[in-house]
Amino acid sequence: KQEVTQIPAALSVPEGENLVLNCSFTDSAIYNLQWFRQDPGKGLTSLLLIQSSQREQTSGRLNASLDKSSGRSTLYIAASQPGDSATYLCAVDGGYNKLIFGAGTRLAVHP
Amino acid sequence: GAVVSQHPSWVICKSGTSVKIECRSLDFQATTMFWYRQFPKQSLMLMATSNEGSKATYEQGVEKDKFLINHASLTLSTLTVTSAHPEDSSFYICSASSFRTANTGELFFGEGSRLTVL
Numbered sequence: 001k002q003e004v005t006q007i008p009a010a011l012s013v014p015e016g017e018n019l020v021l022n023c024s025f026t027d028s029a030i031y032n033l034q035w036f037r038q039d040p041g042k043g044l045t046s047l048l049l050i051q052s053s054q055r056e057q058t059s060g061r062l063n064a065s066l067d068k069s070s071g072r073s074t075l076y077i078a079a080s081q082p083g084d085s086a087t088y089l090c091a092v093d094g095g096y097n098k099l100i101f102g103a104g105t106r107l108a109v110h111p
Numbered sequence: 112g113a114v115v116s117q118h119p120s121w122v123i124c125k126s127g128t129s130v131k132i133e134c135r136s137l138d139f140q141a142t143t144m145f146w147y148r149q150f151p152k153q154s155l156m157l158m159a160t161s162n163e164g165s166k167a168t169y170e171q172g173v174e175k176d177k178f179l180i181n182h183a184s185l186t187l188s189t190l191t192v193t194s195a196h197p198e199d200s201s202f203y204i205c206s207a208s209s210f211r212t213a214n215t216g217e218l219f220f221g222e223g224s225r226l227t228v229l
Contacts, residue, residue, distance in 0.1 A: 004154075032216040043117075043204055043222040044155075051216070089154070093216050097143060097208050101154040 002027045006090055006102035013109055019077040021105045023090030028068050034099065035064050035075050036089040044089065048075070080109045114138055115207050117221035124195055125229055132190045132224045134205035140185035141207035145218070146178075149202040161188050195228040202226075 003026045013019060023033070032051050036044040048057045048064040050073070056065040061078040077084060087106045091099040114137040124130050134144055143162050147155040159180050161167040167180035177199075179191040188207075192199050204223040212218075 034216070034218075036220075041202075041223070041225065044206075044220040046217070046220075049216060091155075096160070097213070097216060097218060098145070098157055098160060099155075099206075099218070100157070103152075103154040106152075 002030075002092060002094055002100045004090060004092055004100050004102035006088075006105050008105060009103065010106040011108070013080060013107075015080060015082060015109055015111050017080050017109075019080055019107070021075040021077070021088050021090075021107070023073040023075070023102055025071045025073075025092050025100075027094065028071050029094065030068065031093045031095060033064075033066050033073050034091045034093070035062075035073075036091065038087045038089055038104070040087075047088075077107075080107075082109050082111055085109050113209065113212075113219045115141075115205065115219045115221040117203075117205055117224050119224060120222060121225040121227075123227045123229065126196050127194055129191055129193045130195055130226060132192075132203055132205075132226070134188045134190070134207070134221050136186045136207045136209070136219070139207075139209040139211070139219075141188075142185075142210050142213050143208050144182060144188040145206045146180060146188075146190050147204045147206070149204060149223075151202075155204060158190075192226065195226070197228045200226055200228045 035047040050066040063076040087104040091101045146158045159167045159169045161182040182188040206218045206220045
C-alpha cells in the first residue's frame with residue numbers, strides 16, 4: 001500500500017529564505033508526482049507535475065525534483081515571500097489519476 | 112480554462128438529514144471525477160472515482176450506501192451524504208480530469224465544500 005510522508009510538518013521562516021520541502025513515498029511504481037498548494041479552507045492549486053520519466057520541473061521560484069528509485073521528491077522555493085504562506089501537499093499517482101496525498105507541510109513566511 | 116466549481120461551499124445540517132454536494136466542470140467535459148474528504152490538518156483521502164453514466168468505484172472502507180455518488184453528465188457529479196452524523200463533518204473536495212489531460216495526469220480541483228453536522 002502506497003504511503004506518502006512529508007517533512008517537516010510545519011515550517012516558519014523569515015521572508016527571503018530559500019526553502020526545501022520533502023516528500024517520500026514507499027512504492028516507486030508511480031505515474032507521476034504532483035505538488036499542490038492549499039490555502040486555509042480552500043481547494044487545491046496545482047504547482048508542479050513531474051512525470052515518472054522526468055527528474056524535475058520548474059515554475060518561477062519553484063523547482064521540484066523527483067528520484068523515483070529512492071522514493072523521494074523535494075520542492076524548492078526560492079526567495080520566499082509572505083504570500084507563499086500555505087500548506088503544501090505532495091501527491092503520487094499510482095494509476096488511473098487516483099492521487100495519494102501526504103499530510104502536507106504548513107509553511108508560514110513572516111515579514 | 113479548466114475550472115471546477117463546487118456547491119455549496121459550506122453547509123450546516125442536523126444529524127439524520129441528507130446533504131447533496133455538486134461538482135461541475137464549467138468549461139470542459141470531465142472524463143472522470145474524484146471525491147476526496149479531508150479532516151482538519153490531515154491529508155486528503157480518496158473516497159471514490161466516478162465516470163459518467165456508470166456506477167462509482169469506492170475506495171476500501173468507504174460506505175457506498177452512506178456516500179451516494181451520481182455522475183449523470185460529463186460536467187456534473189454529485190455526492191450525497193445520507194443520514195449525516197457529526198462524524199461525517201469534514202471538508203469534501205472534488206477533482207476532474209478532462210479528455211485532453213487524461214493521459215498527462217493533470218487534474219483540476221474544486222474549491223471544496225465544508226460540511227458541519229450538528
